[in-house]
Amino acid sequence: GENVEQHPSTLSVQEGDSAVIKCTYSDSASNYFPWYKQELGKGPQLIIDIRSNVGEKKDQRIAVTLNKTAKHFSLHITETQPEDSAVYFCAAIPSNDYKLSFGAGTTVTVRA
Amino acid sequence: DSGVTQTPKHLITATGQRVTLRCSPRSGDLSVYWYQQSLDQGLQFLIQYYNGEERAKGNILERFSAQQFPDLHSELNLSSLELGDSALYFCASSPTSGVSYEQYFGPGTRLTVT
Numbered sequence: 006g007e008n009v010e011q012h013p014s015t016l017s018v019q020e021g022d023s024a025v026i027k028c029t030y031s032d033s034a035s036n037y038f039p040w041y042k043q044e045l046g047k048g049p050q051l052i053i054d055i056r057s058n059v060g061e062k063k064d065q066r067i068a069v070t071l072n073k074t075a076k077h078f079s080l081h082i083t084e085t086q087p088e089d090s091a092v093y094f095c096a097a098i099p100s101n102d103y104k105l106s107f108g109a110g111t112t113v114t115v116r117a
Numbered sequence: 118d119s120g121v122t123q124t125p126k127h128l129i130t131a132t133g134q135r136v137t138l139r140c141s142p143r144s145g146d147l148s149v150y151w152y153q154q155s156l157d158q159g160l161q162f163l164i165q166y167y168n169g170e171e172r173a174k175g176n177i178l179e180r181f182s183a184q185q186f187p188d189l190h191s192e193l194n195l196s197s198l199e200l201g202d203s204a205l206y207f208c209a210s211s212p213t214s215g216v217s218y219e220q221y222f223g224p225g226t227r228l229t230v231t
Contacts, residue, residue: 037218048119048207048222049160094160098218103211104150104173105220107160 007032009097011108018085019116026111028095029077035097038071038078039105043092053080085115120144121210121223129229135196138226142189142210148172149191150211150220151183155204166191198230 008031018024030038036057041049055062055069055078062069066085071078082089092112096105120143130136142149151163162175166185177183180198185191195202205227209220 039219041222048121048224050119051219051221054219102173103148103165103218104162104175105152105160106162109159 007035007097007099007102007106009095009106009108011095011111013111014109015112015114017114017116020085020087022085024080024082024085024089024113024115026080026093026095026113027077028079028097028108029075030097030106031076032097032099033073033076034099034101036100037098038069039096040067040069040080041094041096041107043094043110045091049094082113085113087115087117089113090115119221119223121208121221123206123208123223123226125226126224127227127229129231130198131231132198132200134198134230135194136198136228138193138195138206138208138228140191140193140208140210140223142191142208143221146210146212146221147189148211149185149189150209151177151191151193152207152209152222153204154207154225158204160207163193195228200230203228203230 011028039054042052043049068081092110095108122141147168150165163177165173183193205225207225209222211220
């Protein structure tokens, strides 16, 4: 099955700086890579996703890049704000599957 | 708000007991997924239903079972509960298109087994 590794496990950034979270996956058949944000006491919220036929996708201050050859993908948050503080999860789904395999999560803290 | 609802929000029960968790998917979504989130195992896929039929199974214990009803809501049944079953249980739903994988999560049910 798919194995997703996520780094770092914790990340502390100054407000206004950028944050980068990296994930690697094992199954070359994976073709869908979502990112979720989970705030305390809430369910994971889909914030951005990318499919294997695209190398980069942006949505305002959030961007995701995908390197299929190296089997890794990254989340970039620019101009971080205190409300960006949360746990972020990457995930992957192989093309013949529908179940998400999640990374272990990154706790992001934005210092004011 | 994702549009996925789960009840109850919190559940406290004793070892050996049986509980039922309920999920209503987003309007129009035919697929329902159940996930377990614990500190040591992270987010783990349990089971998926599509339009009333079981489609995929993950690391779901034999003591756990699920079903999806004609109105598309789903229930996860956990029996002979053990302390290690204490976790957050999430339901997610997704659109029906075969090429669309977006899964939208509900707020979860926190299960505490004492």
